[in-house]
Amino acid sequence: MIEGQWYAPGSGLDEVLPIRQAVLRRGQDATDALAWNVVVRQAGVSCATGRLWWQDGAFWLGEMAVLPEHRHQGLGDLILRLLLFKAQSHAARMIRLECQLGLTGFFARLGFQVEQADASAVTMALPGDRICLDTCQGCRKDCPNRR
Numbered sequence: 001m002i003e004g005q006w007y008a009p010g011s012g013l014d015e016v017l018p019i020r021q022a023v024l025r026r027g028q029d030a031t032d033a034l035a036w037n038v039v040v041r042q043a044g045v046s047c048a049t050g051r052l053w054w055q056d057g058a059f060w061l062g063e064m065a066v067l068p069e070h071r072h073q074g075l076g077d078l079i080l081r082l083l084l085f086k087a088q089s090h091a092a093r094m095i096r097l098e099c100q101l102g103l104t105g106f107f108a109r110l111g112f113q114v115e116q117a118d119a120s121a122v123t124m125a126l127p128g129d130r131i132c133l134d135t136c137q138g139c140r141k142d143c144p145n146r147r
């Protein structure tokens with residue numbers, strides 16, 4: 001079974017931080033006092049996380065991490081969708097994130113576009129009215145859902 005759990009700012013860090021530390025080599029920071037964190041568990045094992053917070057006129061998402069042994073099963077996509085659903089439920093006008101250049105394709109799948117880039121990081125943005133959580137829209141796979 002796969003389950004997701006949201007944590008209000010400042011809570012749930014005992015479950016979030018081991019995943020963040022294992023994947024991103026980063027621990028708690030000042031943004032955790034402002035951010036909603038989400039954790040996904042697979043068969044009871046906490047294996048993926050990410051967070052969402054409000055700053056400078058936009059919602060930001062970040063610290064997305066999936067434990068290596070749980071990747072390529074759609075859990076990163078699930079975390080991203082949970083974060084976007086949360087932003088949407090707060091009537092977000094703009095959602096932004098910073099990522100490495102090699103990850104832009106992952107976020108572009110759900111509509112993020114590059115807003116700014118330098119050698120080390122890329123800022124991507126998605127207007128709230130363009131959030132689309134319909135799995136099938138834009139997908140070119142030939143699966144039974146399309147027929």
Ligand SMILES: CC(C)(COP(=O)(O)OP(=O)(O)OC[C@H]1O[C@@H](n2cnc3c(N)ncnc32)[C@H](O)[C@@H]1OP(=O)(O)O)[C@@H](O)C(=O)NCCC(=O)NCCS
Pocket residue numbers: 023024062063064065066067070071072073074075076077078098099100102103104105106109
């Ligand atoms: C990036 C990360 C979260 C993806 O998690 P994941 O669970 O392996 O990804 P998923 O299985 O949900 O992949 C969903 C889709 O995104 C695609 N995808 C995954 N990584 C991608 C990348 N770097 N570039 C483009 N597409 C990517 C997958 O191919 C898959 O596509 P499909 O549905 O057409 O098959 C994970 O690799 C990770 O934790 N990386 C290290 C930490 C990191 O870089 N975090 C981001 C900080 S902003």
